[in-house]
Each structure stands twice: as structure tokens, then as C-alpha cells.
Amino acid sequence: MAEYIAPIKDMQFVLKHVVGLDQVNTLPGHEEITEDVVDAILEEASKLAHEVLSPLNITGDKNPSKWKDGVVTTPPGFKDAYWQYVNSGWGNILSPAKYGGQELPHMIATPVEEMWGSANLAFKLCPMLTQGAIEAIAHVGPDALREKFLPNMISGKWTGTMNLTEPQAGSDLSLVRTKATPQSDGTFRLKGQKIFITYGEHDYTENIIHLVLARIDGAPEGVKGISLFVVPKFNVKPDGSLGDRNDVKCVSIEHKLGIHASPTAVMAYGEKDGATGYLVGEANRGLEYMFIMMNAARLSVGLEGVAIAERAYQRALAWSRERLQGKPVGVKGATTAPIVQHPDVKRMLLTMKSITEASRALAYWTSAILDRAREHPDEEERRRSQAMVDFLIPIVKGWSTENGIDVASLGIQVHGGMGFIEETGAAQHLRDARITTIYEGTTGIQANDLVGRKIGREEGRTALVVLAEVDKVAAQLSGEGDPTLKDIGMALATAAAKARETVQWISRNFATNAPAVAAGSTYVLKLLGITFGGWMLARSAQIATKQLAAGEGDASYLKGKVLTARFFADHILSQVPALAIAATKGGESVLAVEESFL
Amino acid sequence: MAEYIAPIKDMQFVLKHVVGLDQVNTLPGHEEITEDVVDAILEEASKLAHEVLSPLNITGDKNPSKWKDGVVTTPPGFKDAYWQYVNSGWGNILSPAKYGGQELPHMIATPVEEMWGSANLAFKLCPMLTQGAIEAIAHVGPDALREKFLPNMISGKWTGTMNLTEPQAGSDLSLVRTKATPQSDGTFRLKGQKIFITYGEHDYTENIIHLVLARIDGAPEGVKGISLFVVPKFNVKPDGSLGDRNDVKCVSIEHKLGIHASPTAVMAYGEKDGATGYLVGEANRGLEYMFIMMNAARLSVGLEGVAIAERAYQRALAWSRERLQGKPVGVKGATTAPIVQHPDVKRMLLTMKSITEASRALAYWTSAILDRAREHPDEEERRRSQAMVDFLIPIVKGWSTENGIDVASLGIQVHGGMGFIEETGAAQHLRDARITTIYEGTTGIQANDLVGRKIGREEGRTALVVLAEVDKVAAQLSGEGDPTLKDIGMALATAAAKARETVQWISRNFATNAPAVAAGSTYVLKLLGITFGGWMLARSAQIATKQLAAGEGDASYLKGKVLTARFFADHILSQVPALAIAATKGGESVLAVEESFL
CATH class of the missing domain: 1.10.540.10 (Acyl-CoA dehydrogenase/oxidase, N-terminal domain)
Structure with a gap:
């Protein structure tokens, strides 16, 4: 492969x-x-x-x-x-x-x-x-910026970047120090250093359009004093052609664990007179504007988890079919067989497959709701969909990327010693995947956002709406005569019940004991990811069973889909009760530990 | 740091x-x-x-x-x-x-x-x-080999290697093809290629003593036809000085994910007339001899998991105390604080600390029993200890190394974006750790050994003996007035009960349904690792509490020890019931999947 x-x-x-x-x-x-x-x-x-x-x-x-x-x-x-x-x-x-x-x-x-x-x-x-x-x-906007930059960015003639992080301001953007000084012509002069700028400099295109967070002189401290600017690498003349080089340059790029082809730049703005920048929207609303895009960006990164997992799975599966080692356990007179036939290897492959497919379905479902949130003609439906997307995004981002790492690591394991050799290619997937739980907000930040803004502040309203949908599917399947579907339904019902208890516990404790909720937040993210992923696979099994009965579709794919859902139910959904304990009871045992005991 | x-x-x-x-x-x-x-x-x-x-x-x-x-x-x-x-x-x-x-x-x-x-x-x-x-x-032996090679190997003047793997024979040594042809002087001439030979060639010492698995001409197929040979890089003259270069050479070394300083060699034996080799012990008993050493080697690799985890924890803790980002949740009037104060970061650090300390105690305990197995004057005690070591080694090897990877990965996560930059040093730990679940037998191989030879074949006798010890501690702590110790005791009792059920299930099913047992074996390994690790930490908490009451020892260290055990109880021991489900029920959902559905 x-x-x-x-x-x-x-x-x-x-x-x-x-x-x-x-x-x-x-x-x-x-x-x-x-x-x-x-x-x-x-x-x-x-x-x-x-x-x-x-x-x-x-x-x-x-x-x-x-x-x-x-x-x-x-x-x-x-x-x-x-x-x-x-x-x-x-x-x-x-x-x-x-x-x-x-x-x-x-x-x-x-x-x-x-x-x-x-x-x-x-x-x-x-x-x-x-x-x-x-x-x-x-x-x-404004329109002047749209007209000046969008056509060439959309055509691909120019690329764009997002400049948020500074050495002292990573996850905490309130600490951003880059300065923007107003000029008489309505532009600004920016000075400051930005780090971790993906494709901050490259050789694909003639120009690069940087979006930069900075503070206008005299702006308030903290996040309410941050504005968003467009800073092109080359200034653009009124006729759209390229003018002078702007006062922005890439001073170095990072030596990273993975994604080696992607230049991660340290950008210096205004080492001479200041980089010319154009204010996007209104002053001091920069962070708000960044968050408008953040949903789509976080969904994209969540999808990277699915993507790496899929690639790692394909590679491991191909290897497991080629590599001959050992005789399968419990098979009389067996001869040396491809390792895919060994139960523990098959278990690893099914873990990879089931998690990948569960994450994929959840991400696609979320993206469909994002479309409805933006474009549905009914305002109420847009509002409802937006609440759903806001709730689901941290789960898709956090859960899928953690899955991507786990699956890529299993991919190495399936390869045995060859997995550790770089030429095999399996190791690259782990190295590449390892950034996805960090950029666009770490898993911890997703989890805090989830239990805080997305569950705690609305007393779990949206979460309970989604869980009611999960319950419906669980009830349908639990009532099935087909034992496989029934098994899946029962496992899903248990997980959904534990997920609901957890959401209710957060609602009760968020206002009074936010630190304990925060300490368990990553488990909440994971258990909701598993429950919703299990829901997606349960629905898939339900649909696949119907298609099989009707003689529709590809029987091998559909049977695999049903059994993948069952595997996920037994092996992954079964983790939810333990995660619920850690999420709700575990916070106290974190907070009890004084820093000096570490 | x-x-x-x-x-x-x-x-x-x-x-x-x-x-x-x-x-x-x-x-x-x-x-x-x-x-x-x-x-x-x-x-x-x-x-x-x-x-x-x-x-x-x-x-x-x-x-x-x-x-x-x-x-x-x-x-x-x-x-x-x-x-x-x-x-x-x-x-x-x-x-x-x-x-x-x-x-x-x-x-x-x-x-x-x-x-x-x-x-x-x-x-x-x-x-x-x-x-x-x-x-x-x-x-x-024999003595002639001992006298010829041991003094210089023990003094460090020469180093040694183990040559098992061949391109077609990784985990499955029955496929070894390297040939050994007897010579009239009692030596052998070896021809074949060995791969993944750690320090197969280097510049530390003047000579390298290779132990090599090979088949004597006419030996039986499979594992019963493999013999063990000593093949020195330089032949050794009767007076102990170095003679000619032997017909063995390093034809390349691998480009690996981690442990870059350690040369992983491809070794060619006998490209000219054959490499001179000396038979160790008797013909055709090579694999048996390798397995004598395997316990110590697997314990060593298990310890590597502890070692990397400790280093990764130290680095992450130091960073978390330096790095200022965000205001701690739920603290009124908080200012920007070191990230160690954020509950989710503290949770990650405690996960790292508690797993590391649990794995350490279990490894040290196992090594003490290894000493008793080898050196206790009472034969029955030696036998009992040997059975215990045989049972514990795959757990220490498998669980500690999987922990090492998890902890190293969490270490990156604590660092945020800086963790992905190689200069930080956190990423190296993950890259280095990634081999430990593979060499000296993959986790899957440890798990199969555990459920097969170490539990199934003896109907869980040794496992139940150890679990009875766990129960004693769980009962003592559950009866404590101290609520922390009581909590730990209850969690340990639940885990031990589930572990016992799992062992009994294996005993019942091993003979009749070995594939299902094998499919769940990795979960068995993990749940026993967690249960025994939790037992070690529970005993630690018990002892630390006594020392604190008596005013002995370092109070900060001892309080930390108690709370680390409690953290482990709530966050890690709580996973055992889910693992028991996957171990016992999950096998069927693996076996139901035909290879073509993957």
C-alpha cells in the first residue's frame, strides 16, 4: 500500500x-x-x-x-x-x-x-x-477590503494566513502585544512578532495575505482591546497589481515533529517603519471576528483527525494482509498466516476502523448542521442549528483529533518493528497527527468550552436535545429482534443514560464548582464523542440492515458496517460509564492535590 | 528543565x-x-x-x-x-x-x-x-565460551548483541532461516541476514559479541530446530587477544522514529566463507535459551516505559510551572497564572505522575520476586516466585510501555504548541517511547502469553493468588475511617472483583474458545496492570498515612503520595469494569468480522 x-x-x-x-x-x-x-x-x-x-x-x-x-x-x-x-x-x-x-x-x-x-x-x-x-x-468587510483582496484569494492567486499567537500569548490571546498605530490615511502601522504562523511564508504564490491580531494604540487591556487587520506581504496598488514589499518578513521557521512540508513561520511585523495594515470591521472586535471563523476552522481540524486515521488504517490493513507471521490461535493445522487473521491484530484494525467511521459520520453530520445554521430560511431553525453546531464543534475537534493520534499509533503497532522505521510511512501519520489536538485550541480548551459555554451556561439544553435523539435510536434498536442490533441498542442506551447524568451533573455544579467541572471536562468531551459516534454507527447499522434485507447496496460493505457498529458498542461505548465517574467524581481528586505535591 | x-x-x-x-x-x-x-x-x-x-x-x-x-x-x-x-x-x-x-x-x-x-x-x-x-x-555455557568471552564482556571491554529477527521472521521465530554448518574443529560457519540488531555495530569497543539464532544443517523445521551461537566480530585468539575479523558485517542501519543514537543494524553473516560461530549449550535448544533471558529483558523494557514516563513528567511539570497563560477557572480576581494551576493541566500532570509511580512500584516489586525466584534457598519458594514472575512480566512489559507512550504524549499536550517543536525535547520522548511496545515482544504478544501460558494453562492459579493479596489491601483500606483511604480501598475492591471475574472467564474459555480469549487479551493485560498498579499505590497510601501519623518522613511527599493514589483510584482504576466487558464480551464482536469486511 x-x-x-x-x-x-x-x-x-x-x-x-x-x-x-x-x-x-x-x-x-x-x-x-x-x-x-x-x-x-x-x-x-x-x-x-x-x-x-x-x-x-x-x-x-x-x-x-x-x-x-x-x-x-x-x-x-x-x-x-x-x-x-x-x-x-x-x-x-x-x-x-x-x-x-x-x-x-x-x-x-x-x-x-x-x-x-x-x-x-x-x-x-x-x-x-x-x-x-x-x-x-x-x-x-469592509467592502473596500473585500474587493481588494477576495478575488485573488478565492482564485488561489494569493493565499491567506491567520496570525494570532505570540511567544507569550498562545492559548491566552488576552496577552497579545502586537501594536497597531493609526495613520492619517486610515491605514495602520503594525509592529510585533507572531509565531506558529502556518504557511506564513512560502513559494506557491506571488502574494500572501496575513490576518493579524493587534492592539490599536490606547486600546483596553485584555481581549477587548484586540483588533483584526489585513497585512499583505506585498502592498496592492489601486489597479490590483503588486506594489512594494510591506514591512513584514519571515525570520525563521520551526523544526517540528510532523507536517514538515508545512512551513510554520515566525513573522516579524514592522522591523522598519511598521507594516501597513487595514482594519477588518470595527476596532477592538478582533477576537469576536476570529471566533466567527473558529467553528469552521475547528471542524476542519477535527476532520484532520478523521483524515489521518483513515490513512493510517488503510496502511495498517494493507500491511496486515501481506505480512505472514505465526499461526492463528485455535485453528487446527493452521499454517503461517497473514497477521490480519490473528485476533489481537484484527481487534486493533477494528478499533481503527470503527473509531474512524464514527468520527467521520459525526463530522459530516455536524457540517450539515453548519450549513443549516448559516442558510436555512427559517430564523428559528438557523438559531437551533447554530446552538447545535456550537455544542458539537468542540466535540468533533477534540474527540476526532485524539482519535487520530490513537489510530495512528495503533497503525504503527500493527506494523510491529517495521512501524518504527520511517521508510514504512506509518510513523509519519503519528507525527503529523500529533499537532491536531493542539492547534486551533487544545483538547483541554475544547473541553472547557464544551462544559462551560456549551453546557454549563445553558444548563445542558442543547446537549439534552441531542441525547434525546440518541435515545430514540437506542430504543428502536433495543426493541429489535435482530440480536446484533439489539446489542448495539442496549449499549447505546447505557451510554446515553450515563452521558445524560453527566450533563445534568455539570448543570448542577457549573455555577458553584467550576474548577471541579473543568477538571473533568476532557472526560466529558470524550464520553460525548463516544456516545454520539456510537449513535452515528448505530444509525448506520440500522440503515445497513434495512438495505441488506431489501437486497440493496454492497452486501459486504453493509455487513461490515453492522459488525463495525457492534464492535464499537462492545469495545468503545462500554467505556462511557468509567468516563462518567472520572468526569463527575474525579474533579475533587484533582483539586485536592496542592501544586507542591506534584 | x-x-x-x-x-x-x-x-x-x-x-x-x-x-x-x-x-x-x-x-x-x-x-x-x-x-x-x-x-x-x-x-x-x-x-x-x-x-x-x-x-x-x-x-x-x-x-x-x-x-x-x-x-x-x-x-x-x-x-x-x-x-x-x-x-x-x-x-x-x-x-x-x-x-x-x-x-x-x-x-x-x-x-x-x-x-x-x-x-x-x-x-x-x-x-x-x-x-x-x-x-x-x-x-x-559451555565453560570454554564462558572463559573466552565473559570477563571482557563483564568488564565492558566488549559489548554483546542479540540476533533473532530476520526480514521474514519478526515475532515468529519459527521462520528463522540463518544457517549454521558444522566444521571439523567443532565450530560452525553461519550464513544469513539478521535485522533490527540493536548496537549490532558501533565504535564504543574493540569487539562485539553477537548471540545469533540459526539452524544447523539438517535441523528440524520450526522452533525446535533453532540453535544459539556466539559469533564475535573479531575472532579471539587462545591468549585472549583479538585475531582476524570474522565474516560478519553491518550492511546498513535503520532510519527510525526515535532512539536515534542507538544503531539498529542489518547484519550480514557469512557473505564470504561463513562467520565462525560457537554453539551455546546444546543444538536445537536455542529458543529455550533465549526465553530464559527473556524475562529479565522484558522487565528491562517494561522499565523503559517507566523511565520515559518519568522524564516526560519532569519536563511537563517544569514547563507547567513556568508557562503563564490564562486565569484559573472559578478563582475571583485571578491574574494570569502558571498553567499548572488550570484544572485540566493538573489532571494531565496527575495522570502522568500516578501512572508512572504505579508502574514503577509494580516493576520494582516484580524485580524483587525475580531475585527470590533465582536465589531463595527454599525450592518451593523459588518455584512459587518463578510462577509469580512469569505471570507478572508480560504485565509489566506491556502495561508500562503503553503507559510510557501515553505519558509522553500527554507531556507534549501539556506543552501546547511548544510540545510539537523538536527543540523543546518533549516530542523526543514520544518518538523514543514508541518502540517500547514493540521490541522484546509486542503488547499483543505479551497479552497472548499472559492469557495463554500464564493464566489459561494454569486456570488462573497465580493470578488468583496475587488478586487475593490485592483483596487484603482493599479490605483493610475499605474499613478505614480516613475517607481518602476508604475511597481508594473501595475502588480497588471493585477493580479486583472485576479482574477476578475476568481471570475466571479466561479459565473457563481458554480451552474451548481460544480465539475469543486472544481477541480480548490486550484488555486483560491492561486491566491487570491497572489493578496491580492501583494495589501498589493503595499500599503506598496506606504506608504514607501511617508515616504521616507518626510524624516520619517528608510530609509533602507523603501527602502527595496519598492523593496520587486517590487520583489513580478515581481516574484509572475506574476503567477496569469497562475493560472487563471488552475483554470477555468483546472477543465475539472481533471474531464475527470476516476479513473481507475490513
């Missing part, structure tokens, strides 16, 4: 049957999203992923982006791949039609984005960051 | 109070192992670890061992460190006195070995492999 092959069958099943295309093709402007259109999009994207991006994945790992005198050279083949990607029209699928984009629904962009992440995570980050910058400018 | 500082306080507490020095200093020949002697040994070892080995850890990572034309050059400083290690007398602490060794008990060598692993895992592998080779030759 060398190259990635998109799991189109599973993607189609989830989109068409588990989520339902009607979630989005009933929204105004998306009526054209028929099954055939979806199939064609997936097919085309899978070709680029397989033929162009996947072969460059190891190339990029072995030949990290290089910095010399402020200039960054990306690995061989990456620039060409970028232009193939852009020229095939993939760079603008989510962008506003007004400036040249295709405005596809997120639900459809999501599997496509998963493919890029599986094929080449380090490559994928450039378009992802550009998309975030496009959204910020498109959403907030 | 740059350099490793040995956790001497915890090591002393475990040795003196949890395991008890009387476990070994009542054995013949070990009467001199008093508390003072132990303190002096730990103190001296910690200096070498801190001052010499630890500073080279990152050096070795950045400057991997290099191969050129068959010659391997280790990273700068490693050869000097080797000679400091040898000249300070650390190379021979376990070796037989007859050939110049110190014959210290394993229980004392174990914390010392942990220090080497924490300070510099890649360095530590060379003495560890040498020790294994020494043990094989010392144990099996």
Missing part, C-alpha cells in the same frame, strides 16, 4: 443515508446537490488526492520546507500540486460566488477536505488557512 | 517501604543490601545520569548514529559516556562474581536501570543488550 485511496463508499453512505442529502439540498441555492453531483465531486477529488497529493506526502516529510534569508522553499512538487489543486477548481468551493467562489455546502466540502487531509495533511493546511482568511474578510 | 533528576525519594520509598528491602537482603549473598547501601547506590547512579547521560539525550537525537562502509559512528560524546559508565562500575552490577561482576540483586539494579533509561534511552540499550548476552553465555 503506497497511496491513499478515498473511502468513497463510506463517504457516500454517510452523506446519502446517515446524514441525508436533504439536510442541505433543501436549503436555498443548494438544490443542485443531487446524488449524482455528489458522486461526481467525490470521484474527481479522489483522483487528485490519489494521483497528485498522496505521492507527495512522504516527499514532504523527508524534505521539510526550508528557510533562507527570509525566503521559504517548499518541498519538490508542492508548488506544482498547489497549482493543479487551484486550477482544478478546488480552492474556491466554499467561497462566496460574488467574488468567484462556488458556494458549495459545507457538507459536501467536508468529505473533499477529508481527502486532502488523508492524502497530504501538510499540503492541506495552506488552502485551509486561506479559506479562514477569506471567510473573515468576506464576513466582516 | 533541561536535565533529568532521578526521583530518588520515590525510588527509596518504593524499595524500602512498598516492596521492602527484606525481600532481597534476606537472600543468601545479599545481606549487605542495607538502606545505607541502597541510598549510596542511588545517589551515585543519579549523578552519572544527571551529569553525563542526560545532556547527551538530545545530542543523540539530533545526531543519529551514522553508517559508512560497514563502520558505525555513534553521536558525539557517546563513546566517552560509555567509558565513564563502565569505569564507574555500572556495567557489571548484575553479572556473576566469578567473572568479575558484582551480583547485585535485580531489585537494586532496577532503579539504577530506570535512571539510565530516563536519562538516555538510546544509550542504555547497549549495556542492556550486553547484559542479556552475558546472561545467556553464563547460564548455558
Whole structure:
């Protein structure tokens, strides 16, 4: 197994049957999203992923982006791949039609984005960051900025970046110090240093459009004094052509555990007279604007967890079918067999498969709700969907990325000693995956957001709505005559009950004992991820059983789907009660420990 | 935090109070192992670890061992460190006195070995492999080989290696193909290729003594036709001086995820006329001889898990005390604080600390029983102890190494974005740790050994004996007035009950449904590791509480010990019931899946 092959069958099943295309093709402007259109999009994207991006994945790992005198050279083949990607029209699928984009629904962009992440995570980050910058400018404006920058960013001629972090301000943006001084012409001069800037400098395009958080002179301390600016690498003349180099440069790039092809830049703004910047929206509302985009960005990173998991699974499965070692336990007269036949290896593969498919379905479902939150004609439905997305995003981000790491690590384990040898390729997936639980907000930050803003402050209202849906499926399956479905239903019902108790416990304790809730928050995130992932797989099993009975679809795929759901029920859903104990009772045993005891 | 500082306080507490020095200093020949002697040994070892080995850890990572034309050059400083290690007398602490060794008990060598692993895992592998080779030759003989090779191996003048793996024979040694042809002078000529040979070639010493598994011409197929040979890099003349170069060479070394300083060699035997080899013990008993050493080697690797976990914890704790980000949840008027004060960060640190300390105590306890198994004057006690060691070793190996990976990964997470930057040093620990669940038998192989040879075949006899000891402690603590101890006792009782049910289930099902038992075996290993680790921490809490009441010891350390045990009870022991479900019920859902569904 060398190259990635998109799991189109599973993607189609989830989109068409588990989520339902009607979630989005009933929204105004998306009526054209028929099954055939979806199939064609997936097919085309899978070709680029397989033929162009996947072969460059190891190339990029072995030949990290290089910095010399402020200039960054990306690995061989990456620039060409970028232009193939852009020229095939993939760079603008989510962008506003007004400036040249295709405005596809997120639900459809999501599997496509998963493919890029599986094929080449380090490559994928450039378009992802550009998309975030496009959204910020498109959403907030003003029009002058939109017109000046969006067409070239959407066409892929220029890329975009997000500049939040500074050495002293990582997760805590209240500590941002970069300064912006107003000029008489309405622009600003920025001075400061930004770190961890993904694709802050590169050689794909002639210009790079930086979105930068900074404080206008005299602005309040803390998060309420932060504004958002556009700072182009090259100033843009009124006619749209490139002018002078702006006073911003890349002073170094990082030597990282993974995603070697993606340059992580240290950016210096205003080492001379100050970098020319343009205010996005209103002063002091920068953080708010960043958070508007944050949902989509966090969903994207969650999807990276799914993507890496899928790639690691494909590689491990292929190896397990080739590698001959040992005789299967309990088989009389067995001869040396492929390791896939050993029960413990099969268990690892099923862990990888079931977690990947559960995370995928949950991410796609969430992206469909994101479309409804943004585009449903009914305001109340938009509000309801937005609350749901806000609740689900930290779960998708946190759970899927932790899963990506676990699955990639299992992928190494399946390979045995060969997994530790870099040439095999399995180790790269773990190294690449390891950043996903950190950037765009660590798992701990997702978990705190979840138990605080998304559960505690609304007394678990949205969580309980989703859990009621889970209960419905659990009840349907628990009443089935089919013993496999019944088993899945019972396991799901137990998990949902424990999840509900946990949510209720948070609602009771959030106001009075926030530290204890925070101390258990990561477990809450995990148990909700597992419960909702289990719900997605339970629905999948329900649908697959119906299709099998009706003689529809691919029987092997569908039987696998049912048994994967059962595996997940026994092996993963069963963890929820323990997580509930740790989430609710465990906080006290964290808080009891004084810092000096550590 | 740059350099490793040995956790001497915890090591002393475990040795003196949890395991008890009387476990070994009542054995013949070990009467001199008093508390003072132990303190002096730990103190001296910690200096070498801190001052010499630890500073080279990152050096070795950045400057991997290099191969050129068959010659391997280790990273700068490693050869000097080797000679400091040898000249300070650390190379021979376990070796037989007859050939110049110190014959210290394993229980004392174990914390010392942990220090080497924490300070510099890649360095530590060379003495560890040498020790294994020494043990094989010392144990099996014949005397001519002992006299020819042992004095120089024990003095550290020559090192040793273990050559098992071949490209087609990894975990399955029945597939070994290397050939050994008898010569008229009683020697053999070996031909074949061995891979993954740790320190198969290096520049520390003038000679390298390879132990090699091979098949004598005409030997039976499978594991019963494998013999063990000594093959020196340079032939040794009758007077002990070096003769000709033997027909063995290192044809390449691997590019690995971690332990970069440790050369992992591909060895070619007999490319010319055949490499001269000397038969160890009797023909066709090679695998049996390897397994004699395997217990000690697997205990050593288990200890590597503890070692890496300790180092990762130290680094993360230091960072968490320095790094200022955010205001602690629920604290009125809080200002920006070190991240150690955030409940989720403290939870991660306590997870790291509690797992590390639990694994450490279990490993030390096991090493004390290994001493009793080898040296107790009473044959029945030796037999009982051997059964106990045989049962515990796969748990220590499998559980501690999986813990090492988890803890190292949490260490990155505590660092946030800085954890992903290689210069920080946190990432190296994960990369280094990742091999430990693979070499000397993967976790799956440990788990199969555990449920098969160590539980199934003896109907869980030894397991139930250990669990009865766990129950005693659980009952004592559950009856305590002190609510913390009571909590710990109750959690331990629940875990032990589930562990017993699981052992009994294995006993009932092993003969009739071995594949289902195998499919759940990794969970069995984990739940027994957690239960026994929890037992060790519960005993620690019990002892610490007594010492606190008596006004003995370091109050801060002892209070921390009690609360660490409570944390482990709520957060880790609570996982046992779910693992028991997966172990017993989960096998069927693995076996139900046909290979084509994957």
C-alpha cells in the first residue's frame, strides 16, 4: 500500500443515508446537490488526492520546507500540486460566488477536505488557512477590503494566513502585544512578532495575505482591546497589481515533529517603519471576528483527525494482509498466516476502523448542521442549528483529533518493528497527527468550552436535545429482534443514560464548582464523542440492515458496517460509564492535590 | 528543565517501604543490601545520569548514529559516556562474581536501570543488550565460551548483541532461516541476514559479541530446530587477544522514529566463507535459551516505559510551572497564572505522575520476586516466585510501555504548541517511547502469553493468588475511617472483583474458545496492570498515612503520595469494569468480522 485511496463508499453512505442529502439540498441555492453531483465531486477529488497529493506526502516529510534569508522553499512538487489543486477548481468551493467562489455546502466540502487531509495533511493546511482568511474578510468587510483582496484569494492567486499567537500569548490571546498605530490615511502601522504562523511564508504564490491580531494604540487591556487587520506581504496598488514589499518578513521557521512540508513561520511585523495594515470591521472586535471563523476552522481540524486515521488504517490493513507471521490461535493445522487473521491484530484494525467511521459520520453530520445554521430560511431553525453546531464543534475537534493520534499509533503497532522505521510511512501519520489536538485550541480548551459555554451556561439544553435523539435510536434498536442490533441498542442506551447524568451533573455544579467541572471536562468531551459516534454507527447499522434485507447496496460493505457498529458498542461505548465517574467524581481528586505535591 | 533528576525519594520509598528491602537482603549473598547501601547506590547512579547521560539525550537525537562502509559512528560524546559508565562500575552490577561482576540483586539494579533509561534511552540499550548476552553465555555455557568471552564482556571491554529477527521472521521465530554448518574443529560457519540488531555495530569497543539464532544443517523445521551461537566480530585468539575479523558485517542501519543514537543494524553473516560461530549449550535448544533471558529483558523494557514516563513528567511539570497563560477557572480576581494551576493541566500532570509511580512500584516489586525466584534457598519458594514472575512480566512489559507512550504524549499536550517543536525535547520522548511496545515482544504478544501460558494453562492459579493479596489491601483500606483511604480501598475492591471475574472467564474459555480469549487479551493485560498498579499505590497510601501519623518522613511527599493514589483510584482504576466487558464480551464482536469486511 503506497497511496491513499478515498473511502468513497463510506463517504457516500454517510452523506446519502446517515446524514441525508436533504439536510442541505433543501436549503436555498443548494438544490443542485443531487446524488449524482455528489458522486461526481467525490470521484474527481479522489483522483487528485490519489494521483497528485498522496505521492507527495512522504516527499514532504523527508524534505521539510526550508528557510533562507527570509525566503521559504517548499518541498519538490508542492508548488506544482498547489497549482493543479487551484486550477482544478478546488480552492474556491466554499467561497462566496460574488467574488468567484462556488458556494458549495459545507457538507459536501467536508468529505473533499477529508481527502486532502488523508492524502497530504501538510499540503492541506495552506488552502485551509486561506479559506479562514477569506471567510473573515468576506464576513466582516469592509467592502473596500473585500474587493481588494477576495478575488485573488478565492482564485488561489494569493493565499491567506491567520496570525494570532505570540511567544507569550498562545492559548491566552488576552496577552497579545502586537501594536497597531493609526495613520492619517486610515491605514495602520503594525509592529510585533507572531509565531506558529502556518504557511506564513512560502513559494506557491506571488502574494500572501496575513490576518493579524493587534492592539490599536490606547486600546483596553485584555481581549477587548484586540483588533483584526489585513497585512499583505506585498502592498496592492489601486489597479490590483503588486506594489512594494510591506514591512513584514519571515525570520525563521520551526523544526517540528510532523507536517514538515508545512512551513510554520515566525513573522516579524514592522522591523522598519511598521507594516501597513487595514482594519477588518470595527476596532477592538478582533477576537469576536476570529471566533466567527473558529467553528469552521475547528471542524476542519477535527476532520484532520478523521483524515489521518483513515490513512493510517488503510496502511495498517494493507500491511496486515501481506505480512505472514505465526499461526492463528485455535485453528487446527493452521499454517503461517497473514497477521490480519490473528485476533489481537484484527481487534486493533477494528478499533481503527470503527473509531474512524464514527468520527467521520459525526463530522459530516455536524457540517450539515453548519450549513443549516448559516442558510436555512427559517430564523428559528438557523438559531437551533447554530446552538447545535456550537455544542458539537468542540466535540468533533477534540474527540476526532485524539482519535487520530490513537489510530495512528495503533497503525504503527500493527506494523510491529517495521512501524518504527520511517521508510514504512506509518510513523509519519503519528507525527503529523500529533499537532491536531493542539492547534486551533487544545483538547483541554475544547473541553472547557464544551462544559462551560456549551453546557454549563445553558444548563445542558442543547446537549439534552441531542441525547434525546440518541435515545430514540437506542430504543428502536433495543426493541429489535435482530440480536446484533439489539446489542448495539442496549449499549447505546447505557451510554446515553450515563452521558445524560453527566450533563445534568455539570448543570448542577457549573455555577458553584467550576474548577471541579473543568477538571473533568476532557472526560466529558470524550464520553460525548463516544456516545454520539456510537449513535452515528448505530444509525448506520440500522440503515445497513434495512438495505441488506431489501437486497440493496454492497452486501459486504453493509455487513461490515453492522459488525463495525457492534464492535464499537462492545469495545468503545462500554467505556462511557468509567468516563462518567472520572468526569463527575474525579474533579475533587484533582483539586485536592496542592501544586507542591506534584 | 533541561536535565533529568532521578526521583530518588520515590525510588527509596518504593524499595524500602512498598516492596521492602527484606525481600532481597534476606537472600543468601545479599545481606549487605542495607538502606545505607541502597541510598549510596542511588545517589551515585543519579549523578552519572544527571551529569553525563542526560545532556547527551538530545545530542543523540539530533545526531543519529551514522553508517559508512560497514563502520558505525555513534553521536558525539557517546563513546566517552560509555567509558565513564563502565569505569564507574555500572556495567557489571548484575553479572556473576566469578567473572568479575558484582551480583547485585535485580531489585537494586532496577532503579539504577530506570535512571539510565530516563536519562538516555538510546544509550542504555547497549549495556542492556550486553547484559542479556552475558546472561545467556553464563547460564548455558559451555565453560570454554564462558572463559573466552565473559570477563571482557563483564568488564565492558566488549559489548554483546542479540540476533533473532530476520526480514521474514519478526515475532515468529519459527521462520528463522540463518544457517549454521558444522566444521571439523567443532565450530560452525553461519550464513544469513539478521535485522533490527540493536548496537549490532558501533565504535564504543574493540569487539562485539553477537548471540545469533540459526539452524544447523539438517535441523528440524520450526522452533525446535533453532540453535544459539556466539559469533564475535573479531575472532579471539587462545591468549585472549583479538585475531582476524570474522565474516560478519553491518550492511546498513535503520532510519527510525526515535532512539536515534542507538544503531539498529542489518547484519550480514557469512557473505564470504561463513562467520565462525560457537554453539551455546546444546543444538536445537536455542529458543529455550533465549526465553530464559527473556524475562529479565522484558522487565528491562517494561522499565523503559517507566523511565520515559518519568522524564516526560519532569519536563511537563517544569514547563507547567513556568508557562503563564490564562486565569484559573472559578478563582475571583485571578491574574494570569502558571498553567499548572488550570484544572485540566493538573489532571494531565496527575495522570502522568500516578501512572508512572504505579508502574514503577509494580516493576520494582516484580524485580524483587525475580531475585527470590533465582536465589531463595527454599525450592518451593523459588518455584512459587518463578510462577509469580512469569505471570507478572508480560504485565509489566506491556502495561508500562503503553503507559510510557501515553505519558509522553500527554507531556507534549501539556506543552501546547511548544510540545510539537523538536527543540523543546518533549516530542523526543514520544518518538523514543514508541518502540517500547514493540521490541522484546509486542503488547499483543505479551497479552497472548499472559492469557495463554500464564493464566489459561494454569486456570488462573497465580493470578488468583496475587488478586487475593490485592483483596487484603482493599479490605483493610475499605474499613478505614480516613475517607481518602476508604475511597481508594473501595475502588480497588471493585477493580479486583472485576479482574477476578475476568481471570475466571479466561479459565473457563481458554480451552474451548481460544480465539475469543486472544481477541480480548490486550484488555486483560491492561486491566491487570491497572489493578496491580492501583494495589501498589493503595499500599503506598496506606504506608504514607501511617508515616504521616507518626510524624516520619517528608510530609509533602507523603501527602502527595496519598492523593496520587486517590487520583489513580478515581481516574484509572475506574476503567477496569469497562475493560472487563471488552475483554470477555468483546472477543465475539472481533471474531464475527470476516476479513473481507475490513
